[in-house]
Amino acid sequence: MxxxxxxxxxxxxxxxxxxxxxxxxxxxARLHEWFPGITSxxxxxxxxxxxxxxxxxxxxxxLVKDDVQRRFQYRITAPVFAYHRGTIxxxxxxxDCCVVVYSTDCDPRAMALMIGSGxxxxxxxxxxxxxxx
Amino acid sequence: MGRxxxxxxxxxxxxxxxxxxxxxxxxxxVLDQLAADGYRYERAHPQSxxxxxxxxxxxTGQHPSTHGVWMNGVALPVDAPSVATVLHDNGYRTxxxxxxxxxxxxxxxxRFVENRFATQALAGLHRGFEHxxxxxxxxxxxxxxxxxxxxxxxxxxxxxxxxxxxxxxxxAAGGGETGAPQVHDNAVPREWYHTDWVADRTISWLDSVGAxxxxxxxxxxxxxxxxWDPPASELGRIDWRDVALPDGYIEDARGREAVLxxxxxxxxxxxDGRLVSNYEAPxxxxxxxxxxxxxxxxxxxxxxxxELIDEAIGRVMASIAKRGWADDVDVIFTTDHGELQGxxxxxxxxxxxxxxxxxxxxxxxxxxxxxxxxASITRPVGLVDLAPxxxxxxxxxxxxxxxxxxxxxxxxDADRRGFQRVLTEWDSELxxxxxxxxxxxxxxxxxxxxxPGFSHDGTEGELYDLVDDPLQQVNRWNDESMGSLRSDLLxxxxxxxxxxxxxxxxxxxxx
Numbered sequence: 001m002x003x004x005x006x007x008x009x010x011x012x013x014x015x016x017x018x019x020x021x022x023x024x025x026x027x028x029a030r031l032h033e034w035f036p037g038i039t040s041x042x043x044x045x046x047x048x049x050x051x052x053x054x055x056x057x058x059x060x061x062x063l064v065k066d067d068v069q070r071r072f073q074y075r076i077t078a079p080v081f082a083y084h085r086g087t088i089x090x091x092x093x094x095x096d097c098c099v100v101v102y103s104t105d106c107d108p109r110a111m112a113l114m115i116g117s118g119x120x121x122x123x124x125x126x127x128x129x130x131x132x133x
Numbered sequence: 134m135g136r137x138x139x140x141x142x143x144x145x146x147x148x149x150x151x152x153x154x155x156x157x158x159x160x161x162x163v164l165d166q167l168a169a170d171g172y173r174y175e176r177a178h179p180q181s182x183x184x185x186x187x188x189x190x191x192x193t194g195q196h197p198s199t200h201g202v203w204m205n206g207v208a209l210p211v212d213a214p215s216v217a218t219v220l221h222d223n224g225y226r227t228x229x230x231x232x233x234x235x236x237x238x239x240x241x242x243x244r245f246v247e248n249r250f251a252t253q254a255l256a257g258l259h260r261g262f263e264h265x266x267x268x269x270x271x272x273x274x275x276x277x278x279x280x281x282x283x284x285x286x287x288x289x290x291x292x293x294x295x296x297x298x299x300x301x302x303x304x305a306a307g308g309g310e311t312g313a314p315q316v317h318d319n320a321v322p323r324e325w326y327h328t329d330w331v332a333d334r335t336i337s338w339l340d341s342v343g344a345x346x347x348x349x350x351x352x353x354x355x356x357x358x359x360x361w362d363p364p365a366s367e368l369g370r371i372d373w374r375d376v377a378l379p380d381g382y383i384e385d386a387r388g389r390e391a392v393l394x395x396x397x398x399x400x401x402x403x404x405d406g407r408l409v410s411n412y413e414a415p416x417x418x419x420x421x422x423x424x425x426x427x428x429x430x431x432x433x434x435x436x437x438x439x440e441l442i443d444e445a446i447g448r449v450m451a452s453i454a455k456r457g458w459a460d461d462v463d464v465i466f467t468t469d470h471g472e473l474q475g476x477x478x479x480x481x482x483x484x485x486x487x488x489x490x491x492x493x494x495x496x497x498x499x500x501x502x503x504x505x506x507x508a509s510i511t512r513p514v515g516l517v518d519l520a521p522x523x524x525x526x527x528x529x530x531x532x533x534x535x536x537x538x539x540x541x542x543x544x545x546d547a548d549r550r551g552f553q554r555v556l557t558e559w560d561s562e563l564x565x566x567x568x569x570x571x572x573x574x575x576x577x578x579x580x581x582x583x584x585p586g587f588s589h590d591g592t593e594g595e596l597y598d599l600v601d602d603p604l605q606q607v608n609r610w611n612d613e614s615m616g617s618l619r620s621d622l623l624x625x626x627x628x629x630x631x632x633x634x635x636x637x638x639x640x641x642x643x644x
Contacts, residue, residue: 004300006564036242036244037241037242037243037244038242052241052242052243053241053242053243053244054240054241054242054243054248054252054275055243056241080299107300108299108300108301108302109300109564110239110297110300110301110302110412110643111301113206113239113640113641113642113643114237114239114240114241114242114641114642114643115241117639117640117641117642118241118242118244120639121244
């Protein structure tokens with residue numbers, strides 16, 4: 001049995017309120033501020049182009065930006081991807097804390113591992129930026 | 134002035150590919166002579182049978198559990214212990230030329246410094262190496278060799294085999310005359326091929342070192358790791374039709390499958406194409422389809438790649454002699470792990486702790502000025518012993534974080550210093566399939582214990598008599614007459630098992 005979809009999920013607990021974290025994590029134009037390995041983002045309507053650290057441009061379509069649920073979802077539209085969904089959820093954990101979940105579903109599955117490990121690094125950086133020193 | 138160290142590694146090379154180890158296919162006169170003049174190890178094992186954990190063991194002198202690179206795709210932290218740092222701190226000039234692979238190759242975000250050295254023209258001490266010039270198996274990617282090829286010989290970039298397919302899986306595409314996977318006719322001129330490039334760049338670095346310096350140079354060839362695409366100009370060296378099938382290849386399919394059925398179930402599941410438990414083998418290739426002629430052609434090309442490496446080493450040795458260093462240089466040659474190359478009807482590598490993957494060539498030719506007496510060492514040693522060996526050659530104390538000991542110079546020395554066992558470990562988790570095994574080799578036996586995982590419930594194992602069953606075709610794990618021996622080996626295995634690094638390091642990429 002050879003499954004082609006790779007599904008990777010990472011999360012982090014942040015000692016800061018969900019609305020404040022969402023202000024950064026939910027802004028599609030600011031991904032490069034907390035995702036190591038992404039050098040810039042350009043948003044035009046529901047299209048976003050990110051530039052990777054390797055210099056590679058990656059076009060994306062923004063699918064969901066729900067400020068009520070605090071959910072952001074997008075897909076990479078580059079032809080190498082038969083399927084892609086990236087999902088960021090910021091969940092209220094009470095006591096002015098939140099849990100941020102970054103999910104990657106991807107065909108080819110090998111790409112899910114590479115993007116997924118990047119999202120794990122991004123969550124580490126998001127926590128570092130958001131938590132009080 | 135002390136002893137200089139030329140440390141040579143190949144990638145994925147079997148013990149029996151060298152003439153000095155009984156190989157009859159590849160002509161390897163340079164390495165054979167080094168072995169005749171020094172120490173030849175007959176039972177050297179890696180501590181992991183895949184690249185990144187094994188190379189991390191070489192540089193740290195630690196088992197994979199300790200350094201934490203528990204599978205391919207896990208990065209060795211840049212500040213991890215390094216024997217090159219120890220040598221550099223003791224006055225050695227240091228260089229690594231060729232394949233490093235301490236960090237993942239597949240790195241679209243360019244998060245790993247190893248992949249930025251060439252593209253960002255980084256310089257300065259890295260893992261203890263003052264010179265760090267990189268290559269891998271193909272012509273694509275951010276490493277120095279591929280950038281050199283693209284800049285100077287762009288017409289050659291498309292001549293190489295594409296290691297990954299469109300799904301970024303290890304490609305199953307076949308070539309040559311038999312359609313064997315990862316075999317390809319490469320029109321690249323020999324002098325542009327990475328084997329000669331690694332030797333050229335090594336010679337260039339050595340030429341930059343003042344005559345009075347001591348130095349440690351790790352020359353790391355990407356071959357004979359697949360793809361098997363040596364320069365087509367060299368294919369006439371060995372006609373695959375003349376190649377004998379390896380002893381480990383069982384021609385009769387039913388006999389082969391009976392041997393596989395006596396091993397833990399992931400062996401047969403992979404053979405049948407029902408389970409690919411690790412990224413290092415093509416996901417879309419079914420080993421049961423492998424033909425005898427494909428084995429012959431793979432082995433012919435592999436042998437040609439071994440010959441090219443031997444000749445490249447010869448050029449570097451001549452360059453060293455020309456510098457007047459011949460009497461002062463220790464040469465150590467080994468590889469990171471083996472290759473199945475037709476054994477049991479299989480190719481490539483994976484969680485299979487048998488000699489094809491675990492028994493590796495290891496030669497130490499001490500500096501002739503030391504007057505060392507040649508010897509063949511039969512006791513078990515490991516790549517974990519290399520870092521302390523480099524320290525011993527340099528006359529500095531081994532660091533306390535190193536887990537091995539300087540290699541023995543003969544069997545008496547080995548017995549005096551307790552070289553009784555060597556350990557090898559495997560852990561992998563890939564898309565819901567996990568495999569975990571621990572292996573001990575001692576007293577002429579290899580014993581592997583499987584821990585619970587996708588295919589195993591923790592009761593499975595393998596036990597082989599390396600003397601009476603050198604091809605590991607009779608698994609004695611469930612042989613009741615072996616119960617006491619098995620218990621002794623397992624007790625020794627767990628007594629000496631290093632603790633797994635905690636927290637577990639993250640898998641960053643497939644490889």
